Amino acid sequence: MFDADGSADPAEIPxxxxxxxxxxxxxxxxxxxxxxxxDDITLLRKSGNYGLNGVANALFGTTYTxxxxxxxxxxxxxxxxxxxxxxxxxxxxxxxxxGDGFEIETVLNCRVAAAGLSITExxxxxxxxxxxxxxxxxxxxxxxxxxxxxxxxxxRPTAASADAMRSPVPGGDRP
Numbered sequence: 001m002f003d004a005d006g007s008a009d010p011a012e013i014p015x016x017x018x019x020x021x022x023x024x025x026x027x028x029x030x031x032x033x034x035x036x037x038x039d040d041i042t043l044l045r046k047s048g049n050y051g052l053n054g055v056a057n058a059l060f061g062t063t064y065t066x067x068x069x070x071x072x073x074x075x076x077x078x079x080x081x082x083x084x085x086x087x088x089x090x091x092x093x094x095x096x097x098x099g100d101g102f103e104i105e106t107v108l109n110c111r112v113a114a115a116g117l118s119i120t121e122x123x124x125x126x127x128x129x130x131x132x133x134x135x136x137x138x139x140x141x142x143x144x145x146x147x148x149x150x151x152x153x154x155x156r157p158t159a160a161s162a163d164a165m166r167s168p169v170p171g172g173d174r175p
Contacts, residue, residue, distance in 0.1 A: 001070065001071070001072050001073065001074075002029075002070055002071040002072075003070050003071075003129075005129040005130060006127070006129055006130025007040055007126050007127045007128065007129045007130070008029075008070075008071050008124070008126065008127075009124075009125060009127065012029075012071070012122070012124055012125075013073075015027075015122050015123070015124075016029070016071075016072075016073035016122050017073065019073070019120040019122050020073055020074070020075060021175055022120070023118060023120075024118050024119060024120035025074065025075060025078060025112070025117035025118045025119070026072065026073075026074045026078070026112045026117055026118070026119045026120070027072060027073040027074065027119075027120050027121075027122050028064070028066070028069075028072055028109065028119055028120065028121050028122065029066065029069050029070075029071030029072055029121075029122055029123075029124035030064075030065045030066035030069060030121040030122065030123060030124060031066050031069055031124060031125070031126050032049075032065040032066045033065050033066070033121050033123050034123060035123030036066070036123035036124050036125060037125045037126070038125070038126040039125075039126065039127050039128045040126050040127065040128050040129060041126065045068075048068075049066065049067060049068045049069075052067045052068060052106065053065065053066070053067045056106070056109065056110060056113065059110075060110065060113035060114060061113075062113045062119065064109065064113075064119075064121070065121060066121070067105070067106055067109055068105055068106060069105060069124065069126070070104070070105040071122075071124045071126075072105070072108065072109075073122075074112070075174060077174075078112070078117070081111060081112070081115050081117070082108055082111055082112070083111060
């Protein structure tokens with residue numbers, strides 16, 4: 001899963017797949033781990049990400065270095081754990097459906113962490129976007145991320161309950 005603005009390099013996909021095959025439930029891209037980087041992040045966005053990392057790491061006991069980056073890979077059987085809205089849900093009269101905005105990366109990361117799943121960070125380099133303009137609204141989206149993550153702390157499922165929520169994947173088991 002990555003943004004469709006041309007900033008992610010599909011050549012990195014094998015590194016994400018390798019993390020999954022090595023045992024991770026969720027391979028989390030990071031621009032701020034050794035080997036990662038960004039050609040497109042401002043000091044303000046980097047500072048906000050750092051602050052949100054601190055909140056999430058305190059809430060979930062994680063060691064995220066890049067909570068707000070959307071280059072991730074995960075097993076299809078985890079979809080029920082992510083509790084995403086139905087794809088046919090009607091859009092609200094004004095604004096976007098939750099998850100259509102910037103906070104989706106944070107929501108996914110918080111839900112995976114709250115479920116106690118195995119997370120591996122994968123170095124990733126974010127390039128300058130090729131298409132479109134950023135949807136990030138720094139001062140509006142940061143609080144929205146916190147509001148969306150907070151409910152994930154309420155009913156922290158165990159890894160065993162997350163295992164029970166997984167759906168069977170057509171074609172067999174994981175390697």
